[in-house]
Amino acid sequence: MNKPKLWTKNFISISLSNFFLFLTFYILLVTLPIFALKDFHSSATQAGLMTTVFLLSAIISRPLAGQWLEKVGNKKVLLTALIIFAGASLLYFFPKTVMGFLAIRLLHGVGFGMATTAVGTIVADIIPISRRGEGMGYFVMSTNMAMVLGPFFGLMAIQQWGAQILFIVSVIVAFGALVTGLSVKITKTEHSNQSAFSIRNLIEPSAVPIAIVGGFLAIVYSALLSFVSVYANEIHLEHVSSLFFVVYAIVLLMSRPFTGKWLDRYGPNVISYPAIFLFAMGMFVLGKSGGAVTFLVSAGMIGLGWGTLFPTFQTIAIQDAAPRKRGLATATFLSIYDTGIALGSFLVGLVVAKMDYSSLYFLSSFYVLIGAVLYYFLHTRKRAVSEKLTSRENLTVKES
Known part of the structure; x- marks a missing residue:
């Protein structure tokens, strides 16, 4: 009996989108605290907030994204999230204060939380049920590879070429997530008619x-x-x-x-x-x-x-x-x-x-x-x- 196909165009595209999402995350994770300390002469606590604010906004946005996925569909949420994520990456060139950067990290975290929730949901639908364990394993490897390459590229960029090149690299990678996400074809599914907001629904x-x-x-x-x-x-x-x-x-x-x-x-x-x-x-x-x-x-x-x-x-x-x-x-x-x-x-x-x-x-x-x-x-x-x-x-x- 032939196994259902795992390595489809959709599976590869959504895995690449996830890879670029996490690559952007890890590039900035290891470099923004360094940037805050060096360029803004901020305290260690303020530098640490670069990561904390991002993660908190991602954590808060995920349950909301999960509810939106059920209401409006996977593709709409994915594209909205990837646009927010890529758009926020463009804003790092402009702030002149730590507070300005923290505001961007807040927005970037919202896009990241929504996008990773949508991507994780879509890949679960794409993978054949009989190969879900195998497929999820390969999919999560895209995160692991980003974890290895992100700090390497990020530290190389900021140490050798400076913050401006670092932000250019993060923009290119973030738009890579958007482009690969756009190529995913998702079949229409029935949406929930539930409209009332409820904590229980999160x-x-x-x-x-x-x-x-x-x-x-x-x-x-x-x-x-x-x-x-x-x-x-x-x-x-x-x-x-x-x-x-x-x-x-x-x-x-x-x-x-x-x-x-x-x-x-x-x-x-x-x-x-x-x-x-x-x-x-x-x-x-x-x-x-x-x-x-x-x-x-x-x-x-x-x-x-x-x-x-x-x-x-x-x-x-x-x-x-x-x-x-x-x-x-x-x-x-x-x-x-x-x-x-x-x-x-x-x-x-x-x-x-x-x-x-x-x-x-x-x-x-x-x-x-x-x-x-x-x-x-x-x-x-x-x-x-x-x-x-x-x-x-x-x-x-x-x-x-």
């Missing part, structure tokens, strides 16, 4: 349990995003710090053909528990790293662990929702996940004032293992109880 309840697990583990992942390069300098491995996420991405590339297929064939539990263990072991090895080999080995283990968990959890969130609720499910999952990232960045900043990075990463390995317990109660056990009740109901219907 959240998809079926996605909340797995999103909580994702957000819980994202707190540890945020410690990597924010401080792994600082830790590398602390243990005198600055010469290999830039390779951490390169190794992370290479291991992902090598594992993706297998992990996605196993998810579709055997279900999420067979994938999730080993991945959580690998994530924990990677953090343990990272905390005990004394040389380049163990430092990069930990990157590979974390890449295989967390890099597998994120698309698995997002797939669960989408599969547990009704088809017309996929947009809201995607928004719910990503909002709670981003809350974990934002909360983690804040909490880790407090923790490192009390302990060194080595101890932080070492203790994080035990925190990740608690995530396995959380996953059991919020997904495995909950799913088993639900299936048991369903089988009883079916048996009752047959007997009657």
Whole structure:
């Protein structure tokens, strides 16, 4: 029996649009705080707000975008979001104060939150149901590749050519997201007639349990995003710090053909528990790293662990929702996940004032293992109880 086709023009286009979205995000993530400190002589707190304001506006806009997807359709929301995102990227040339930049970051975050919600929803509709785990795995790789390339291009641009070239690069990449998004062909779907605004309509309840697990583990992942390069300098491995996420991405590339297929064939539990263990072991090895080999080995283990968990959890969130609720499910999952990232960045900043990075990463390995317990109660056990009740109901219907 032939498998339904995965690598269609639509799938490639939406994955490229997602790649350019996150490439813009990571280019500016690592450079705007540097720009604020150097060009505006702002405080470290003000520089940190460049990221915080962006993430908060993205988190707030996502549930609204999820509701709009259901009401007006995927393509309209996607194009509106990409236009806001690309348009906001043009505005970075003009502000003369930190407050002006923060206002643009607020608008840019709205476009990003809406666009990533729309893209995540559309790709779930494009991927054949029988290959959803595999497809989501490949799709999320576009984010991982942006995470590797974005800081590289961003730092090179601002260090060698200055802020103006940095902003030109971000504009080109942001418009790349718009162009590739325009090429996606979406079949018309029925829209909800629901018009009244309600807080209840901003959240998809079926996605909340797995999103909580994702957000819980994202707190540890945020410690990597924010401080792994600082830790590398602390243990005198600055010469290999830039390779951490390169190794992370290479291991992902090598594992993706297998992990996605196993998810579709055997279900999420067979994938999730080993991945959580690998994530924990990677953090343990990272905390005990004394040389380049163990430092990069930990990157590979974390890449295989967390890099597998994120698309698995997002797939669960989408599969547990009704088809017309996929947009809201995607928004719910990503909002709670981003809350974990934002909360983690804040909490880790407090923790490192009390302990060194080595101890932080070492203790994080035990925190990740608690995530396995959380996953059991919020997904495995909950799913088993639900299936048991369903089988009883079916048996009752047959007997009657």
